[in-house]
Amino acid sequence: MQSQNKGKLYIIGIGPGSVEQMTVAARDAVLNSDYVVGNGTYLDQIKSLLDGQEIIRSHMGKEVDRAKKAVELATENVVAMVSGGDANVYGMAGLVLEVAEHQDLDVDIEVLPGVTAITAGASVLGAPIVNDFAVISLSDLLTPWELIEKRLKAASEADFIIALYNPKSRQRNSNFRRAIEIISQHRDGSAPVGLVKNALRGDSQEFKVTRLGEVLDYDDWVDMRTMILVSTKNSRIWEQDGIERIITPRGYQNKYDY
Template sequence: MKRINVVGMGPGAWDKMTIEAAKALEESDTIIGYTVYVDLLRDHLADKEFLTTPMTKEVDRCRMAFEEAEKGKNVSLVCSGDAGVYGMSGLMYQIGEDYPQVELNIIPGVTAALGGAAILGAPLIHDFCLISLSDLLTPIEKIQKRLEAAGEADFVVVLYNPSSRKRADYLQKACDILLRYRDPSTVCGIVENIGREGETKKVLTLRELRDTPVNMFTTVFIGNSQTKEIQNNMVTPRGYRDV
Protein backbone atom coordinates (compact mmCIF):
# COMPACT_ATOMS: atom_id res chain seq x y z
CA MET A 1 0.00 0.00 0.00
CA LYS A 2 1.34 3.43 -0.91
CA ARG A 3 1.04 6.17 1.66
CA ILE A 4 1.02 9.97 1.79
CA ASN A 5 1.77 11.90 4.98
CA VAL A 6 -0.48 14.92 5.41
CA VAL A 7 1.57 17.00 7.82
CA GLY A 8 0.54 19.95 9.98
CA MET A 9 3.75 21.95 10.40
CA GLY A 10 2.43 24.20 13.17
CA PRO A 11 2.80 27.98 13.19
CA GLY A 12 5.94 28.08 11.05
CA ALA A 13 9.11 27.80 13.13
CA TRP A 14 10.70 24.34 12.83
CA ASP A 15 10.68 23.79 16.61
CA LYS A 16 6.93 24.25 16.79
CA MET A 17 6.38 21.12 14.70
CA THR A 18 5.87 17.78 16.43
CA ILE A 19 8.76 15.30 16.50
CA GLU A 20 6.57 12.94 14.46
CA ALA A 21 6.00 15.62 11.79
CA ALA A 22 9.72 16.40 11.53
CA LYS A 23 10.56 12.68 11.17
CA ALA A 24 7.95 12.23 8.44
CA LEU A 25 9.42 15.15 6.47
CA GLU A 26 12.98 13.91 6.98
CA GLU A 27 12.00 10.48 5.62
CA SER A 28 10.20 11.91 2.57
CA ASP A 29 11.51 12.07 -0.99
CA THR A 30 9.10 14.79 -2.04
CA ILE A 31 7.48 17.60 -0.05
CA ILE A 32 4.49 19.38 -1.53
CA GLY A 33 2.85 22.56 -0.27
CA TYR A 34 1.91 26.18 -0.71
CA THR A 35 4.99 28.19 -1.70
CA VAL A 36 5.17 30.38 1.42
CA TYR A 37 5.10 27.44 3.88
CA VAL A 38 7.46 25.23 1.92
CA ASP A 39 10.00 28.06 1.97
CA LEU A 40 10.02 27.90 5.77
CA LEU A 41 11.18 24.26 5.57
CA ARG A 42 13.88 24.33 2.88
CA ASP A 43 16.79 25.16 5.21
CA HIS A 44 16.06 22.11 7.36
CA LEU A 45 15.53 19.67 4.48
CA ALA A 46 18.17 20.55 1.91
CA ASP A 47 18.16 17.25 0.00
CA LYS A 48 14.44 16.96 -0.70
CA GLU A 49 12.45 17.53 -3.85
CA PHE A 50 10.03 20.41 -3.23
CA LEU A 51 6.90 20.93 -5.33
CA THR A 52 4.76 23.99 -4.76
CA THR A 53 1.51 25.46 -6.05
CA PRO A 54 -0.04 28.89 -5.40
CA MET A 55 -2.59 29.43 -2.63
CA THR A 56 -5.77 28.93 -4.65
CA LYS A 57 -4.61 25.70 -6.31
CA GLU A 58 -5.49 23.31 -3.49
CA VAL A 59 -7.08 20.67 -5.70
CA ASP A 60 -4.05 20.63 -8.01
CA ARG A 61 -1.79 20.32 -4.98
CA CYS A 62 -3.69 17.29 -3.70
CA ARG A 63 -3.69 15.57 -7.10
CA MET A 64 0.04 16.26 -7.40
CA ALA A 65 0.59 14.44 -4.09
CA PHE A 66 -1.33 11.36 -5.27
CA GLU A 67 0.44 11.35 -8.65
CA GLU A 68 3.88 11.51 -6.99
CA ALA A 69 2.92 8.76 -4.53
CA GLU A 70 1.77 6.58 -7.43
CA LYS A 71 5.26 6.93 -8.96
CA GLY A 72 6.52 5.20 -5.80
CA LYS A 73 7.85 8.26 -4.03
CA ASN A 74 7.59 8.81 -0.28
CA VAL A 75 5.44 11.96 -0.28
CA SER A 76 4.48 14.49 2.39
CA LEU A 77 1.92 17.20 1.80
CA VAL A 78 2.47 20.06 4.28
CA CYS A 79 0.01 22.62 5.65
CA SER A 80 0.61 25.41 8.12
CA GLY A 81 -0.96 24.83 11.53
CA ASP A 82 -2.94 21.60 11.53
CA ALA A 83 -3.87 19.96 8.22
CA GLY A 84 -7.21 19.03 9.76
CA VAL A 85 -8.37 22.53 10.79
CA TYR A 86 -9.53 24.42 7.67
CA GLY A 87 -6.67 22.48 6.08
CA MET A 88 -6.02 20.03 3.26
CA SER A 89 -6.75 16.70 4.90
CA GLY A 90 -10.46 16.85 4.03
CA LEU A 91 -9.77 17.48 0.34
CA MET A 92 -7.18 14.69 0.41
CA TYR A 93 -9.82 12.17 1.56
CA GLN A 94 -12.29 13.45 -1.03
CA ILE A 95 -9.82 13.33 -3.92
CA GLY A 96 -8.39 10.11 -2.50
CA GLU A 97 -11.54 8.30 -3.57
CA ASP A 98 -9.96 8.30 -7.05
CA TYR A 99 -6.76 6.70 -5.69
CA PRO A 100 -7.92 3.74 -3.56
CA GLN A 101 -4.43 2.22 -3.52
CA VAL A 102 -2.98 5.20 -1.59
CA GLU A 103 -3.39 5.45 2.17
CA LEU A 104 -3.34 8.75 4.10
CA ASN A 105 -1.36 9.28 7.29
CA ILE A 106 -2.58 12.47 8.96
CA ILE A 107 -0.02 14.02 11.34
CA PRO A 108 -1.60 16.70 13.52
CA GLY A 109 0.04 20.01 14.39
CA VAL A 110 -0.45 23.14 16.46
CA THR A 111 -3.20 25.17 14.79
CA ALA A 112 -3.22 28.99 15.08
CA ALA A 113 -5.88 28.88 17.83
CA LEU A 114 -3.51 26.93 20.10
CA GLY A 115 -0.33 28.72 19.01
CA GLY A 116 -1.97 32.12 19.39
CA ALA A 117 -3.54 31.23 22.73
CA ALA A 118 -0.12 30.36 24.15
CA ILE A 119 1.15 33.82 23.16
CA LEU A 120 -1.87 35.67 24.58
CA GLY A 121 -1.92 33.75 27.87
CA ALA A 122 -4.73 31.25 28.45
CA PRO A 123 -7.87 32.33 26.58
CA LEU A 124 -9.10 28.80 25.71
CA ILE A 125 -9.39 27.23 29.14
CA HIS A 126 -13.14 26.87 28.70
CA ASP A 127 -15.52 25.89 25.85
CA PHE A 128 -14.69 27.71 22.64
CA CYS A 129 -15.48 27.72 18.96
CA LEU A 130 -13.50 28.39 15.83
CA ILE A 131 -15.17 30.36 13.06
CA SER A 132 -13.63 31.35 9.75
CA LEU A 133 -14.85 34.70 8.43
CA SER A 134 -13.98 33.75 4.85
CA ASP A 135 -17.17 33.50 2.76
CA LEU A 136 -15.35 32.06 -0.24
CA LEU A 137 -16.80 28.59 0.46
CA THR A 138 -19.43 29.32 3.11
CA PRO A 139 -22.55 31.48 2.73
CA ILE A 140 -22.21 34.65 4.82
CA GLU A 141 -25.61 33.95 6.46
CA LYS A 142 -24.22 30.71 7.92
CA ILE A 143 -21.18 32.55 9.31
CA GLN A 144 -23.43 35.18 10.88
CA LYS A 145 -25.67 32.51 12.40
CA ARG A 146 -22.64 30.87 13.99
CA LEU A 147 -21.48 34.19 15.44
CA GLU A 148 -24.98 34.72 16.90
CA ALA A 149 -24.96 31.25 18.43
CA ALA A 150 -21.47 31.72 19.86
CA GLY A 151 -22.51 35.05 21.34
CA GLU A 152 -25.70 33.74 22.86
CA ALA A 153 -24.10 30.66 24.45
CA ASP A 154 -21.09 32.55 25.84
CA PHE A 155 -18.41 30.61 23.96
CA VAL A 156 -14.90 31.99 23.72
CA VAL A 157 -14.57 32.66 19.97
CA VAL A 158 -11.49 32.31 17.79
CA LEU A 159 -11.75 33.91 14.35
CA TYR A 160 -9.66 32.64 11.44
CA ASN A 161 -9.33 34.65 8.21
CA PRO A 162 -10.71 37.78 9.90
CA SER A 163 -10.04 40.01 6.93
CA SER A 164 -8.90 40.24 3.35
CA ARG A 165 -8.86 42.97 0.70
CA LYS A 166 -12.40 42.13 -0.39
CA ARG A 167 -13.73 41.67 3.16
CA ALA A 168 -12.22 44.69 4.90
CA ASP A 169 -15.19 45.22 7.25
CA TYR A 170 -15.93 41.58 8.19
CA LEU A 171 -14.29 41.73 11.61
CA GLN A 172 -16.26 44.90 12.39
CA LYS A 173 -19.49 43.13 11.44
CA ALA A 174 -18.57 40.08 13.52
CA CYS A 175 -17.85 42.27 16.54
CA ASP A 176 -21.18 44.05 16.07
CA ILE A 177 -22.98 40.69 16.29
CA LEU A 178 -21.08 39.69 19.44
CA LEU A 179 -21.65 43.13 21.00
CA ARG A 180 -25.36 42.32 21.07
CA TYR A 181 -24.60 39.58 23.63
CA ARG A 182 -21.38 40.65 25.27
CA ASP A 183 -20.16 43.70 27.15
CA PRO A 184 -18.02 46.17 25.14
CA SER A 185 -15.33 45.70 27.82
CA THR A 186 -15.06 41.93 27.11
CA VAL A 187 -11.38 40.96 27.04
CA CYS A 188 -10.13 40.11 23.53
CA GLY A 189 -6.76 39.46 21.93
CA ILE A 190 -5.10 39.50 18.54
CA VAL A 191 -1.95 37.75 17.44
CA GLU A 192 -0.03 38.20 14.22
CA ASN A 193 2.67 36.07 12.58
CA ILE A 194 2.51 33.38 15.28
CA GLY A 195 5.87 31.67 15.73
CA ARG A 196 7.41 33.65 12.87
CA GLU A 197 9.37 36.84 12.31
CA GLY A 198 7.33 39.86 13.34
CA GLU A 199 5.19 38.05 15.93
CA THR A 200 2.99 40.54 17.79
CA LYS A 201 0.23 40.25 20.38
CA LYS A 202 -2.28 42.72 21.76
CA VAL A 203 -4.87 42.37 24.52
CA LEU A 204 -7.78 44.78 24.05
CA THR A 205 -11.52 45.19 24.64
CA LEU A 206 -14.24 44.03 22.26
CA ARG A 207 -15.09 47.66 21.56
CA GLU A 208 -11.46 48.39 20.64
CA LEU A 209 -11.19 45.21 18.58
CA ARG A 210 -14.15 46.34 16.44
CA ASP A 211 -12.12 49.23 15.07
CA THR A 212 -8.72 47.53 14.90
CA PRO A 213 -7.30 46.79 11.45
CA VAL A 214 -6.40 43.13 10.94
CA ASN A 215 -5.04 41.13 8.02
CA MET A 216 -4.88 37.55 6.80
CA PHE A 217 -2.03 36.76 9.22
CA THR A 218 -4.06 37.85 12.27
CA THR A 219 -5.84 35.39 14.56
CA VAL A 220 -8.54 36.97 16.71
CA PHE A 221 -9.68 35.82 20.18
CA ILE A 222 -12.88 37.07 21.82
CA GLY A 223 -13.27 36.22 25.49
CA ASN A 224 -16.39 34.87 27.19
CA SER A 225 -18.15 36.71 30.01
CA GLN A 226 -15.56 35.39 32.52
CA THR A 227 -12.36 36.15 30.61
CA LYS A 228 -9.98 38.47 32.46
CA GLU A 229 -6.88 40.46 31.76
CA ILE A 230 -4.05 39.45 34.09
CA GLN A 231 -0.83 41.43 33.65
CA ASN A 232 -1.54 42.06 29.97
CA ASN A 233 -2.46 38.41 29.36
CA MET A 234 -5.88 37.11 28.29
CA VAL A 235 -7.04 34.45 30.78
CA THR A 236 -10.32 32.51 30.83
CA PRO A 237 -11.01 30.80 34.18
CA ARG A 238 -12.01 27.14 34.32
CA GLY A 239 -15.42 27.77 35.84
CA TYR A 240 -17.52 29.12 38.63
CA ARG A 241 -15.77 27.44 41.55
CA ASP A 242 -12.32 28.63 40.70
CA VAL A 243 -9.14 29.45 42.62
Protein backbone atom coordinates in the same frame (compact mmCIF):
# COMPACT_ATOMS: atom_id res chain seq x y z
CA MET B 1 14.29 10.37 -5.55
CA GLN B 2 12.30 7.17 -6.12
CA SER B 3 11.14 5.09 -3.15
CA GLN B 4 11.74 1.34 -3.30
CA ASN B 5 8.67 0.69 -1.14
CA LYS B 6 4.96 0.95 -1.76
CA GLY B 7 3.76 4.52 -1.89
CA LYS B 8 2.63 6.43 1.17
CA LEU B 9 0.92 9.77 1.64
CA TYR B 10 1.55 12.00 4.63
CA ILE B 11 -0.67 15.02 5.25
CA ILE B 12 1.31 17.17 7.63
CA GLY B 13 0.46 20.16 9.80
CA ILE B 14 3.66 22.18 10.12
CA GLY B 15 2.38 24.44 12.89
CA PRO B 16 2.82 28.22 13.15
CA GLY B 17 5.72 28.49 10.74
CA SER B 18 9.01 27.24 12.10
CA VAL B 19 10.69 23.86 12.26
CA GLU B 20 11.04 24.24 16.06
CA GLN B 21 7.25 24.26 16.44
CA MET B 22 6.71 21.07 14.42
CA THR B 23 6.23 17.67 16.02
CA VAL B 24 9.10 15.20 15.77
CA ALA B 25 6.85 12.89 13.73
CA ALA B 26 6.09 15.68 11.25
CA ARG B 27 9.76 16.56 10.83
CA ASP B 28 10.71 12.91 10.32
CA ALA B 29 8.00 12.45 7.71
CA VAL B 30 9.19 15.45 5.69
CA LEU B 31 12.82 14.35 5.90
CA ASN B 32 11.99 10.81 4.74
CA SER B 33 9.65 11.68 1.88
CA ASP B 34 10.49 11.40 -1.81
CA TYR B 35 8.29 14.37 -2.69
CA VAL B 36 7.18 17.36 -0.61
CA VAL B 37 4.16 19.23 -1.95
CA GLY B 38 2.82 22.51 -0.65
CA ASN B 39 2.09 26.20 -0.86
CA GLY B 40 5.35 28.07 -1.43
CA THR B 41 4.89 30.08 1.77
CA TYR B 42 4.77 26.92 3.91
CA LEU B 43 7.64 25.28 2.06
CA ASP B 44 9.79 28.34 2.74
CA GLN B 45 9.02 28.01 6.45
CA ILE B 46 10.52 24.49 6.56
CA LYS B 47 13.29 24.97 3.99
CA SER B 48 15.93 23.65 6.41
CA LEU B 49 14.24 20.22 6.12
CA LEU B 50 14.23 20.21 2.32
CA ASP B 51 17.40 18.52 1.15
CA GLY B 52 17.21 15.84 -1.50
CA GLN B 53 13.45 15.55 -1.83
CA GLU B 54 11.66 16.59 -5.00
CA ILE B 55 9.79 19.81 -4.18
CA ILE B 56 6.49 20.74 -5.82
CA ARG B 57 5.50 24.32 -5.08
CA SER B 58 2.25 26.10 -5.81
CA HIS B 59 0.37 29.09 -4.51
CA MET B 60 -2.92 30.15 -2.96
CA GLY B 61 -5.90 29.08 -5.05
CA LYS B 62 -4.22 25.94 -6.38
CA GLU B 63 -5.28 23.64 -3.53
CA VAL B 64 -7.14 21.19 -5.77
CA ASP B 65 -4.19 20.89 -8.13
CA ARG B 66 -1.86 20.24 -5.17
CA ALA B 67 -4.11 17.56 -3.76
CA LYS B 68 -4.45 15.77 -7.09
CA LYS B 69 -0.70 15.87 -7.68
CA ALA B 70 0.06 14.51 -4.20
CA VAL B 71 -2.39 11.64 -4.66
CA GLU B 72 -0.98 10.85 -8.11
CA LEU B 73 2.61 10.74 -6.84
CA ALA B 74 1.71 8.70 -3.76
CA THR B 75 0.85 5.64 -5.84
CA GLU B 76 4.57 4.85 -6.17
CA ASN B 77 6.36 7.31 -3.84
CA VAL B 78 6.43 8.56 -0.28
CA VAL B 79 4.77 11.97 -0.46
CA ALA B 80 4.42 14.71 2.16
CA MET B 81 1.63 17.23 1.63
CA VAL B 82 2.36 20.12 4.00
CA SER B 83 -0.28 22.42 5.43
CA GLY B 84 0.04 25.40 7.75
CA GLY B 85 -1.07 24.98 11.36
CA ASP B 86 -3.00 21.72 11.60
CA ALA B 87 -4.08 20.05 8.37
CA ASN B 88 -7.55 19.41 9.83
CA VAL B 89 -8.19 23.05 10.81
CA TYR B 90 -8.98 24.83 7.53
CA GLY B 91 -6.07 22.87 6.08
CA MET B 92 -5.46 20.34 3.33
CA ALA B 93 -6.50 17.10 5.07
CA GLY B 94 -10.12 17.14 3.98
CA LEU B 95 -9.44 17.98 0.34
CA VAL B 96 -6.62 15.47 -0.01
CA LEU B 97 -8.71 12.68 1.51
CA GLU B 98 -11.64 13.57 -0.76
CA VAL B 99 -9.40 13.32 -3.82
CA ALA B 100 -7.89 10.06 -2.53
CA GLU B 101 -11.38 8.67 -1.95
CA HIS B 102 -12.54 9.73 -5.42
CA GLN B 103 -9.52 8.07 -7.03
CA ASP B 104 -9.71 5.01 -4.76
CA LEU B 105 -6.09 5.46 -3.68
CA ASP B 106 -4.69 2.19 -2.36
CA VAL B 107 -1.77 3.35 -0.23
CA ASP B 108 -1.25 4.12 3.44
CA ILE B 109 -2.38 7.64 4.37
CA GLU B 110 -1.27 9.25 7.62
CA VAL B 111 -2.40 12.64 8.91
CA LEU B 112 0.09 14.24 11.29
CA PRO B 113 -1.21 17.04 13.54
CA GLY B 114 0.35 20.46 14.03
CA VAL B 115 0.08 23.39 16.41
CA THR B 116 -2.95 25.44 15.37
CA ALA B 117 -3.32 29.21 15.14
CA ILE B 118 -5.74 29.20 18.06
CA THR B 119 -3.42 27.32 20.39
CA ALA B 120 -0.37 29.27 19.24
CA GLY B 121 -2.18 32.57 19.71
CA ALA B 122 -3.63 31.50 23.05
CA SER B 123 -0.15 30.71 24.34
CA VAL B 124 0.91 34.26 23.51
CA LEU B 125 -2.13 35.74 25.25
CA GLY B 126 -1.88 33.69 28.45
CA ALA B 127 -4.82 31.38 29.22
CA PRO B 128 -7.82 32.58 27.22
CA ILE B 129 -9.23 29.24 25.95
CA VAL B 130 -9.19 26.88 28.91
CA ASN B 131 -12.97 26.51 28.67
CA ASP B 132 -15.33 25.71 25.80
CA PHE B 133 -14.57 27.56 22.59
CA ALA B 134 -15.62 27.83 18.94
CA VAL B 135 -13.40 28.47 15.93
CA ILE B 136 -15.00 30.37 13.04
CA SER B 137 -13.38 31.39 9.77
CA LEU B 138 -14.54 34.71 8.34
CA SER B 139 -13.56 33.70 4.83
CA ASP B 140 -16.68 33.40 2.67
CA LEU B 141 -14.75 32.03 -0.32
CA LEU B 142 -16.04 28.49 0.33
CA THR B 143 -18.68 29.12 3.03
CA PRO B 144 -21.67 31.45 2.42
CA TRP B 145 -21.59 34.55 4.59
CA GLU B 146 -25.17 33.88 5.73
CA LEU B 147 -23.99 30.63 7.33
CA ILE B 148 -21.01 32.35 8.94
CA GLU B 149 -23.38 34.89 10.48
CA LYS B 150 -25.53 32.09 11.93
CA ARG B 151 -22.47 30.48 13.50
CA LEU B 152 -21.27 33.78 14.95
CA LYS B 153 -24.70 34.43 16.46
CA ALA B 154 -25.01 30.92 17.90
CA ALA B 155 -21.52 30.91 19.42
CA SER B 156 -22.06 34.36 20.91
CA GLU B 157 -25.41 33.47 22.45
CA ALA B 158 -23.94 30.26 23.94
CA ASP B 159 -21.11 32.27 25.55
CA PHE B 160 -18.37 30.31 23.79
CA ILE B 161 -14.91 31.79 23.64
CA ILE B 162 -14.69 32.63 19.94
CA ALA B 163 -11.60 32.41 17.74
CA LEU B 164 -11.84 34.28 14.45
CA TYR B 165 -9.66 32.99 11.60
CA ASN B 166 -9.07 34.69 8.23
CA PRO B 167 -10.54 37.98 9.44
CA LYS B 168 -9.58 40.27 6.54
CA SER B 169 -8.09 40.31 3.08
CA ARG B 170 -7.96 42.89 0.31
CA GLN B 171 -11.16 41.45 -1.16
CA ARG B 172 -12.88 40.91 2.21
CA ASN B 173 -12.07 44.00 4.22
CA SER B 174 -15.45 44.36 5.96
CA ASN B 175 -16.05 40.85 7.34
CA PHE B 176 -14.12 41.43 10.55
CA ARG B 177 -16.14 44.54 11.39
CA ARG B 178 -19.40 42.76 10.59
CA ALA B 179 -18.42 39.81 12.79
CA ILE B 180 -17.63 42.04 15.76
CA GLU B 181 -20.95 43.83 15.32
CA ILE B 182 -22.80 40.48 15.46
CA ILE B 183 -20.87 39.26 18.52
CA SER B 184 -21.44 42.60 20.27
CA GLN B 185 -25.20 42.12 20.06
CA HIS B 186 -24.89 39.16 22.45
CA ARG B 187 -21.82 39.93 24.55
CA ASP B 188 -20.84 42.72 26.93
CA GLY B 189 -18.41 45.30 25.59
CA SER B 190 -16.09 44.71 28.55
CA ALA B 191 -15.24 41.13 27.42
CA PRO B 192 -11.46 40.82 26.93
CA VAL B 193 -10.24 40.36 23.37
CA GLY B 194 -6.80 39.28 22.20
CA LEU B 195 -5.39 39.82 18.72
CA VAL B 196 -2.26 37.95 17.65
CA LYS B 197 -0.42 38.44 14.38
CA ASN B 198 2.18 35.89 13.23
CA ALA B 199 1.86 33.84 16.41
CA LEU B 200 5.12 32.13 17.42
CA ARG B 201 6.92 33.44 14.33
CA GLY B 202 9.83 35.07 16.07
CA ASP B 203 10.38 38.80 15.68
CA SER B 204 7.36 39.19 13.39
CA GLN B 205 4.97 38.23 16.19
CA GLU B 206 2.74 41.03 17.50
CA PHE B 207 -0.23 41.01 19.83
CA LYS B 208 -2.79 43.34 21.36
CA VAL B 209 -5.09 42.94 24.37
CA THR B 210 -8.22 45.05 24.45
CA ARG B 211 -11.96 44.72 25.07
CA LEU B 212 -14.85 43.96 22.76
CA GLY B 213 -16.11 47.54 22.87
CA GLU B 214 -12.77 48.88 21.65
CA VAL B 215 -11.52 46.09 19.36
CA LEU B 216 -12.59 47.84 16.16
CA ASP B 217 -10.02 50.53 16.98
CA TYR B 218 -7.57 47.93 15.62
CA ASP B 219 -9.52 47.30 12.41
CA ASP B 220 -6.70 48.67 10.22
CA TRP B 221 -4.13 46.52 12.08
CA VAL B 222 -5.97 43.26 11.46
CA ASP B 223 -5.07 41.18 8.39
CA MET B 224 -5.06 37.56 7.19
CA ARG B 225 -2.14 36.73 9.49
CA THR B 226 -4.15 37.78 12.55
CA MET B 227 -6.13 35.49 14.84
CA ILE B 228 -8.67 37.11 17.17
CA LEU B 229 -9.89 35.61 20.45
CA VAL B 230 -13.09 37.03 21.91
CA SER B 231 -13.41 35.80 25.49
CA THR B 232 -16.42 35.61 27.78
CA LYS B 233 -17.96 37.59 30.60
CA ASN B 234 -16.01 35.44 33.06
CA SER B 235 -12.62 36.18 31.49
CA ARG B 236 -10.35 38.92 32.79
CA ILE B 237 -7.18 40.81 31.92
CA TRP B 238 -4.14 40.39 34.15
CA GLU B 239 -1.26 42.84 33.84
CA GLN B 240 2.14 41.58 34.94
CA ASP B 241 5.32 43.61 34.46
CA GLY B 242 3.62 45.76 31.86
CA ILE B 243 2.35 42.79 29.83
CA GLU B 244 -1.38 42.16 29.61
CA ARG B 245 -2.65 38.59 29.52
CA ILE B 246 -6.13 37.10 29.38
CA ILE B 247 -7.30 34.52 31.92
CA THR B 248 -10.47 32.51 31.40
CA PRO B 249 -11.27 30.59 34.60
CA ARG B 250 -11.86 26.88 34.15
CA GLY B 251 -14.16 26.76 37.20
CA TYR B 252 -11.75 25.64 39.92
CA GLN B 253 -12.47 28.85 41.82
CA ASN B 254 -16.00 27.60 42.46
CA LYS B 255 -14.79 24.44 44.23
CA TYR B 256 -11.36 25.15 45.67
CA ASP B 257 -9.46 27.76 47.62
CA TYR B 258 -6.15 28.77 46.10
